[in-house]
Amino acid sequence: MKRRTFMQRAGLSGLGLAITNSLLACNTNESKEKATVAAATKTAEGPMVISTWNVPNANNKAWEVLAAGGNALDAVEQGVKVEEADTKNQSVGKGGRPDRDGRVTLDACIMDHQGNYGAVMCVQNYTHVISIARKVMEDTPHVILAGAGAEQFAAAQGFEAEDLLTEATKKDWEKWKETSDYKPVINIENHDTIGMLAIDAEGNISGACTTSGLAYKMAGRVGDSPVIGSGLFVDNEVGACTATGMGEEVLKTVGSFLVVELMRHGKSPQEACEEAIRRIVKDNPRAKDVQVGFIAINKAGETGAYCIHPGFQYIVNRSEKTELFDGKAAIG
Numbered sequence: 001m002k003r004r005t006f007m008q009r010a011g012l013s014g015l016g017l018a019i020t021n022s023l024l025a026c027n028t029n030e031s032k033e034k035a036t037v038a039a040a041t042k043t044a045e046g047p048m049v050i051s052t053w054n055v056p057n058a059n060n061k062a063w064e065v066l067a068a069g070g071n072a073l074d075a076v077e078q079g080v081k082v083e084e085a086d087t088k089n090q091s092v093g094k095g096g097r098p099d100r101d102g103r104v105t106l107d108a109c110i111m112d113h114q115g116n117y118g119a120v121m122c123v124q125n126y127t128h129v130i131s132i133a134r135k136v137m138e139d140t141p142h143v144i145l146a147g148a149g150a151e152q153f154a155a156a157q158g159f160e161a162e163d164l165l166t167e168a169t170k171k172d173w174e175k176w177k178e179t180s181d182y183k184p185v186i187n188i189e190n191h192d193t194i195g196m197l198a199i200d201a202e203g204n205i206s207g208a209c210t211t212s213g214l215a216y217k218m219a220g221r222v223g224d225s226p227v228i229g230s231g232l233f234v235d236n237e238v239g240a241c242t243a244t245g246m247g248e249e250v251l252k253t254v255g256s257f258l259v260v261e262l263m264r265h266g267k268s269p270q271e272a273c274e275e276a277i278r279r280i281v282k283d284n285p286r287a288k289d290v291q292v293g294f295i296a297i298n299k300a301g302e303t304g305a306y307c308i309h310p311g312f313q314y315i316v317n318r319s320e321k322t323e324l325f326d327g328k329a330a331i332g
Ligand code: SD4
Pocket: 091, 190, 191, 192, 193, 211, 212, 213, 214, 222, 223, 224, 225, 243, 244, 245, 246, 247, 248
């Protein structure tokens, strides 16, 4: 055999062997992964809903939808709309704190059990951005609309435009402008973004996340909340996660996707949230000054929650009774 032919054959048969081996390895990994997912996915005993922060009215609304046999997608949309309309919640919807220039700009996203996702970013003058995000998901070929385009789409869909800056938030902003000292303090000025996850009677999972973002942010700033995999992620085979707190830190670790992926590989929701917070905190000098909190559920309806600093709360309904919990914290 000529040297060249020999080398080609040797190379090819080596390659063939390598491909066969890696296919075998793939199959073994695949079946291992299936086993892990199967172990973690006994279906939840009944519907449930969990949200970031102390938002009983939103959770109760979502529960009402689930208890009436509604699906998880409708439950999370209806639930978070309660906070969007509540002007006392200054981190979400109408009454949300504005950017440095006095403009209230909202971000939201929604994800269903089939992996569909829709989001809007930096939207002015529309309260129910979660419903606009759902329309993006269901009625457009896209997944994200931002700024003026999102507002144009909302108007075309018949959403009512309104001024989102209330007298109270305007007063706070004017006071802030006196010093204009831009120091975001999460847990004080950025408290109460709502991330909500629900499982319906069919065992299907959906999630929603809606916020006005960091108070007095730079114009155009978008955080984690509307970004798939960061502020929210749903994998109906495994579970779901949503985040609150300093969006920049969540974005850099793709936090919610990470939590769900860790659950896929066998971690409980609690272990997965703890690992995701550890990734943010590790070798991070900013960690002492920022808050991030994750909540997660798996297919079995088990929950997890973890944050960087104490003060984070989350709320659960497995019946019409709402239960409020303090999230465990990594520091302090
Ligand atoms: C953001 N994650 O825009 C949001 C803020 C937040 O409770 O969660 N506040 O970064």
